[in-house]
Amino acid sequence: MSESDDITIEEVRHLALLTRINMTDHEIEEMRDQMSDILASIEVLSEVDTDGIEPTGHSVDVHSVMREDISSDSITLEDALANAPRQEDGFIRVRAVLEE
Amino acid sequence: MSTLDIKGITISVARRLLDDKEISSEELTQAYLDRISNIEGNIHSFVSVTADTAIEQAKAADNMISKGLQGTLTGIPMQLKDNMSTEGIPTTCSSKMLENFVPPYDAHVTAKLKDAGAVLLGKGNLDEFAMGSSTENSAMKVTHNPWDLEKVPGGSSGGPAAAVAASECVFSLGSDTGGSIRQPASLCGVVGMKPTYGLVSRFGLVAFASSLDQIGPITSDVEDSAVVLYNIAGHDQRDSTSLNVEVPDYTQGLDGDLTGLKVGVPIEYFAEGIDQGVETSVRDAIKILADLGAEIIETSLPHSAYALAVYYIIAPSEASANLSRYDGVKYGYSNDDQGSRWQALENTRQIGFGPEVKRRIMLGTYALSSGYYDAYYLKAQKVRTIIRNEFKEAFQNFDVLAMPTAPTTAFDIGGKTDDPIQMYLNDIFTIPANIAGIPAISVSCGVIDGLPVGLQFMAGALQEKKLFRAAYAYQKATNWHTLRASI
Numbered sequence: 001m002s003e004s005d006d007i008t009i010e011e012v013r014h015l016a017l018l019t020r021i022n023m024t025d026h027e028i029e030e031m032r033d034q035m036s037d038i039l040a041s042i043e044v045l046s047e048v049d050t051d052g053i054e055p056t057g058h059s060v061d062v063h064s065v066m067r068e069d070i071s072s073d074s075i076t077l078e079d080a081l082a083n084a085p086r087q088e089d090g091f092i093r094v095r096a097v098l099e100e
Numbered sequence: 101m102s103t104l105d106i107k108g109i110t111i112s113v114a115r116r117l118l119d120d121k122e123i124s125s126e127e128l129t130q131a132y133l134d135r136i137s138n139i140e141g142n143i144h145s146f147v148s149v150t151a152d153t154a155i156e157q158a159k160a161a162d163n164m165i166s167k168g169l170q171g172t173l174t175g176i177p178m179q180l181k182d183n184m185s186t187e188g189i190p191t192t193c194s195s196k197m198l199e200n201f202v203p204p205y206d207a208h209v210t211a212k213l214k215d216a217g218a219v220l221l222g223k224g225n226l227d228e229f230a231m232g233s234s235t236e237n238s239a240m241k242v243t244h245n246p247w248d249l250e251k252v253p254g255g256s257s258g259g260p261a262a263a264v265a266a267s268e269c270v271f272s273l274g275s276d277t278g279g280s281i282r283q284p285a286s287l288c289g290v291v292g293m294k295p296t297y298g299l300v301s302r303f304g305l306v307a308f309a310s311s312l313d314q315i316g317p318i319t320s321d322v323e324d325s326a327v328v329l330y331n332i333a334g335h336d337q338r339d340s341t342s343l344n345v346e347v348p349d350y351t352q353g354l355d356g357d358l359t360g361l362k363v364g365v366p367i368e369y370f371a372e373g374i375d376q377g378v379e380t381s382v383r384d385a386i387k388i389l390a391d392l393g394a395e396i397i398e399t400s401l402p403h404s405a406y407a408l409a410v411y412y413i414i415a416p417s418e419a420s421a422n423l424s425r426y427d428g429v430k431y432g433y434s435n436d437d438q439g440s441r442w443q444a445l446e447n448t449r450q451i452g453f454g455p456e457v458k459r460r461i462m463l464g465t466y467a468l469s470s471g472y473y474d475a476y477y478l479k480a481q482k483v484r485t486i487i488r489n490e491f492k493e494a495f496q497n498f499d500v501l502a503m504p505t506a507p508t509t510a511f512d513i514g515g516k517t518d519d520p521i522q523m524y525l526n527d528i529f530t531i532p533a534n535i536a537g538i539p540a541i542s543v544s545c546g547v548i549d550g551l552p553v554g555l556q557f558m559a560g561a562l563q564e565k566k567l568f569r570a571a572y573a574y575q576k577a578t579n580w581h582t583l584r585a586s587i
Contacts, residue, residue, distance in 0.1 A: 007466070015462045018469070019420065019443070020427075022450035023458075033405045034520055035463060041521055042276055042476070047485050056482030058311050058341060059537020060298045060561070078372045081203040083431030094429055095441035 006036045105268045106131050108584045111176055111324040112135040114270055118165055118175050121235035125165065125175030129158035129219050132177045136221065136268050139587055142249055144241045145263040147182045147192055149222035154486075164217055172327050176215030179263050179272040183230055184315070185304035186210050193306050194238035195228045197426050197433045197452035206306025208339070209273060209315050209332045216331050222268050222363045225259030228454045229423065230280055230308045233526040235515055237456045245288060245512070246585035247551055251510035254284030254526070260318045265585055271319045271328055275305055277312045278411050279506075279530025282542035285318055286505035286554025289544040289583065291571070292318050293325045296561045297537035300329075301336030309418035310341075312411075312534040321581050322543060322572040326350035328518060330566065343562075350568050354411035356576040359393035362498045363570070366401040366458035369529050380548030381553040382504045385574060389502065392573050399501075400493060402489045407532040409486065412466050412524065413480035414535075419457075420464030456569035459520065484535050491536040500570045504529055505542040505554030529556060539564050543571045544580040547579050550579070 012032045016023045023031065077090055086093040104123060117123045133151050140146060154177065161175030179440030183193045185203035187210075192198045206214065214220075227237035234256025235243045243258045245251040248265035253262040257274030261284035264272055274281035276294035285292025293316045300315045307313065317328035330351070365386060370379055370508070390396045425569040428448035435447040467476035494501065504528055516523045529568065533540040538561050545555035555574065559567045575581050 011466075012462070015465050015469075017237070019424075019458075019461050019465050020445050020449055021453065021458055021461065022443075031459065031462060035466070037521055038412060038463060038524075039460075039466075041537050041556075042412055045406060045409050045483055048403070048406055048479075048486065050479060050482035050486070053485050054483040055478055056484040057481065058297070059484075059488060059535070060296075060341060060343060063335075067337050070249060075204045079567035081199055082204060082432060085428060085431075085434035085436070091430060095444060 006034055007039060104131050104134045106135060106430055108320060108582065109267065110320045111173070111270055111327055114176055115172065119170065125158040125161040125219060125473070126155060128359060129173065129177050129221070132221055132269060135553065139266060140268065141260060142244060142587065143246055143266050143268065144243045145259040145266065146179065146222045146270055147194060147225050147240050148190055148257065150189055150220055152313050153189070154219050154221050161217045161219060171216050173213065173331055174221060176270050177219045177221050178213065179221050179224045179260060179269040180210060181226055181257050181260050181272065181274050181501050183226060183275060183306040184210055184273060185306070186220065186223065188494055189223070191223065191306065192240065193229050194226045194240045195452070195454070195457070196239045201431055203302065203424045208301035208336045210304060224257065224263055227256035227258070228457050229306065230256040230275055231419070231456050231460055233279070233283060234261060234516065235284070236513065237454055239454055242513060243464070243511045246587045247289065248510065250513060251293060251551065252287070252508065252513050254287035256280040257318060258284045260513050261285050261290055263294065264290045264318050264320060265289070266587055267584070271314070271324055273315055273332070274314050274318045275313055277309050277415060278534050279527040279536050280555065281316050281318060282530050282556060283506045283526055285542045287510040287552065289552030289585070290318055290320060291322055291325045291541065291543050291581065292316070293329060293541040294533060294539060295329060295333065295564060296343070296539045298341050299333050301339040301342045303336055303338040309415040309420040310422065310446045311418060312415060322568055322575050323351060323354060325541065326354065326568045334379050345562060348565060350564055353565060354568060354572040355390060356532060357393060358389060358570065358573045360392040361500070361570060362394050363389055363394045364399040364494055364498035364501045365396060366404065366501055366503060368401055368404045373507045373525060374527065375508045377548040378504050378508060378553050381548065382555055385545035385555045386502050388574060388577055389570065392577055394570070397498070399494060399498065401490050403483070403490050406483050407487055407535045408524065408528050409533055410483050412463070413476050413530045414484065416460040416464030417467050417477050418464065420461045420468065423457065423461055428452070434543060457519070466519070487532060488536045491538055492560070495563070499559065499566045503556050503559045505556040506530070509548055509551035509553060516533065533558050537561060539567055541567045541571050543575060544583070545574070545578070547583060
């Protein structure tokens, strides 16, 4: 995990794009500095020998839980739409996804 | 009824008053609403107060009590951290993103407590999306520590811990991803308990880091903690990680005797950055455990030192995935003023999320991105296995481990907000329990310069009874938990 210690401005810009968070130049710079510090503090993990160790995703051993496929009532359309910022005719209204 | 002094009232005391008809739930609830009106301007522990529904629920509880149908929590006024869904009542996560969000359903814990007849006074303040250790990341308000209004209450469950410490409710629920129940409990001088991962359903808890998040009680004493856990634990098929295990009566066997209990004291939790006064208080507390019959043995958990780094890879990674749902389309804040669909999304997330949330989303996205995944996320998951195994081995030799909850007492409001890493170090002693999925509890064990100190116990998975036994015995032998902030 020591490819490069400091994250670059370009990498932060790319992350802002991936995470869909608009950021000002100042915010990008600040994020670069803070992320670099945090990533440097995480470096200590490279000291730990993990050869042959299996990863842990969850701390309890629960896998692919199944339940009976029984239909039941859910919330109403009205309730499901109640928090939508824009709606029309029982649908959530969004901007055009495909633009020319 | 004469004026009731509700300061420091426990569930067991309130229960007796209600059952003996010395007071009605409506009167008790009104007494809490009055206290909230009087002191909330100084504490700011509530995001919202639901006075009208509280009185309605109290009346319903009085009806149950009059018929002799009450349970342990019927008519007891409580608060819930504002990341637990409450049907028809806003659930904000103290984020601008969910400022106006009204859930169409109850979280599992909300429904359980409603069924038990508990009375909801309102929702507790938190660091935005439970990310933080001081509650200063709340987009709603800054909560003040009742012991010293210039200090933070800890976080992220700072609202719940401050509310219990200030007697604004009898108990509250917090959520704990890296210490968010125990650290604020420590800083506010109350009892905070994180159950075994999977013991309490996460259904309706707004997700932060799903493999670490767990709901638990914040209470005035250990007995109350056991009572509340009993009421919220148990299998729920709506949470795929919910454990299908029997829930024992955790109050059974609380007798104050620790004969034969083996207590491990891991040296790593008395190193790095610990305040001298905190260390002294905790070591004194451990001597008391010995006086009560416990066998105290020093031990070592060398990989606990890596838990913080593991956490700051795993938690942001999971958060980055969980928080991708906030798109301004289905619910939550939406900024659709200008530009394309993508610009609207980017503006929504720019304005809707605060700085710490953005930091974690970006850090997590980085750790999961191709080229870095093996070095960060996979590495962290492997070290997680080592930490988990180390605890498993420890609990073959010990019933519980004892250590400090937090390295310091409450710090100044604004004192650490500019330095994320200093803020993260608050959770250095609490995070290992989340990484390993084991239960842990914090109880008050001293006061330094007017600020409480927390003693933490950890136990093996599903060994909550051992935790309560140790913590109860300590409280029975001491009176730190009876001390209250002067407010």
